[in-house]
Amino acid sequence: MESTETQFLTLLSNAGAARSSYIEAVSYAEKKDFEKASELIKEGDKLYAEGHKVHFKMIQKESAGQKNELSLLLIHAEDLLIGAEMFKIVAESFIRVYKNMNDEINALKGIQ
Numbered sequence: 512m513e514s515t516e517t518q519f520l521t522l523l524s525n526a527g528a529a530r531s532s533y534i535e536a537v538s539y540a541e542k543k544d545f546e547k548a549s550e551l552i553k554e555g556d557k558l559y560a561e562g563h564k565v566h567f568k569m570i571q572k573e574s575a576g577q578k579n580e581l582s583l584l585l586i587h588a589e590d591l592l593i594g595a596e597m598f599k600i601v602a603e604s605f606i607r608v609y610k611n612m613n614d615e616i617n618a619l620k621g622i623q
Contacts (some may be wrong), residue, residue, distance in 0.1 A: 518565050519584040525562030526591035529555040533595065533602040540609040548606050552599070559595055566592060 532555030540548040566589070573579050
């Protein structure tokens with residue numbers, strides 16, 4: 512069984528890495544590398560899912576009557592998890608905008 516601190520750090524690490532993947536995806540979309548942007552969104556999704564799985568286990572444990580230790584580390588990890596989820600939404604919007612702009616520019620130039 513993992514220690515509480517290990518769970519917190521796993522959650523923290525995955526949530527932070529997911530957020531970084533989403534941020535990096537936008538920078539690739541800005542450079543018109545939509546394939547790499549898509550790969551980074553998928554990578555972020557995998558990392559987010561791993562973090563969420565740890566968080567869900569903690570919720571299940573508490574709902575079964577076993578209290579989780581409350582710490583600033585857990586609060587920070589949950590904050591990063593929420594931030595990653597919100598940034599994914601924003602990143603996907605930016606990627607769509609960059610893709611649409613690129614498609615329109617190419618259409619104006621007669622490029623398919």
